[in-house]
Amino acid sequence: MRFHGSIFAEEWTPILLSRTGLNLSHLFFADDLVIFNHIDLFYSGLLKDYLSNFCELSGHNVNARKTNVFFSSGVNESLRNTLNGILGFQEVNDFGHYLEVPLFHRTVTNSILDFLVERVRSRLSSWDAKRLSFARRVTLAQLVLLSIPSYLMQSTIVAKGICDSIEELARQFF
Structure with a gap:
């Protein structure tokens, strides 16, 4: 399972990706998951719990080495470090490549x-x-x-x- 995005929210509402685009909260493709959301300490803990519950019920595991978090540019360094500590995932500065794109x-x-x-x-x-x-x-x-x-x-x-x-x-x- 791959995990990208700014993932924390005050409410679990979809994110508008552009002014005229679709609202998205997540994307699934094969065995990859991308979650989009706003920044919040409380909901980062909830997200960690949701992922743990999903793994326990489904028998799947989140590979922490292949799981990444991407923060938008407005998130300060101390909040990033705190959220990374809660989730235990690696922070990346860009989205990288998917299927060589x-x-x-x-x-x-x-x-x-x-x-x-x-x-x-x-x-x-x-x-x-x-x-x-x-x-x-x-x-x-x-x-x-x-x-x-x-x-x-x-x-x-x-x-x-x-x-x-x-x-x-x-x-x-x-």
């Missing part, structure tokens, strides 16, 4: 997405284009190179400049 918690810029261009460039450097026919180069570019950003594009708007850079690399490969 970075989970962003700030504005996505071109510099953040440069890893896509670098991934395409590294894939190209491992191929010997001179030994491939034109049709094989086109097939490789379409199936492999241009599919690299498509998975991320399902959840994130990728800037046109990043897409243009990837297409330019593919054209040079031809």
Whole structure:
């Protein structure tokens, strides 16, 4: 079970993730759980109890080494330390990656997405284009190179400049 988010609340109410977005209190995916909430000492203890009860009833365990807490920028250091002590989870400064897709918690810029261009460039450097026919180069570019950003594009708007850079690399490969 993975655990991310600012998780403490005065009430167990959902969090509005954006002005026009959905209210969310948690997300489940396979064996992962993400809980969103406001900061509060009392409810951090309740959350710890809820997780303990869930584990006792279900037979599952929370892996504290793989379980993380992410606090928003306005939470002071002493409160963070207190809450981390109650929960016993590791604090992280970003959401990391999930299924190899970075989970962003700030504005996505071109510099953040440069890893896509670098991934395409590294894939190209491992191929010997001179030994491939034109049709094989086109097939490789379409199936492999241009599919690299498509998975991320399902959840994130990728800037046109990043897409243009990837297409330019593919054209040079031809």
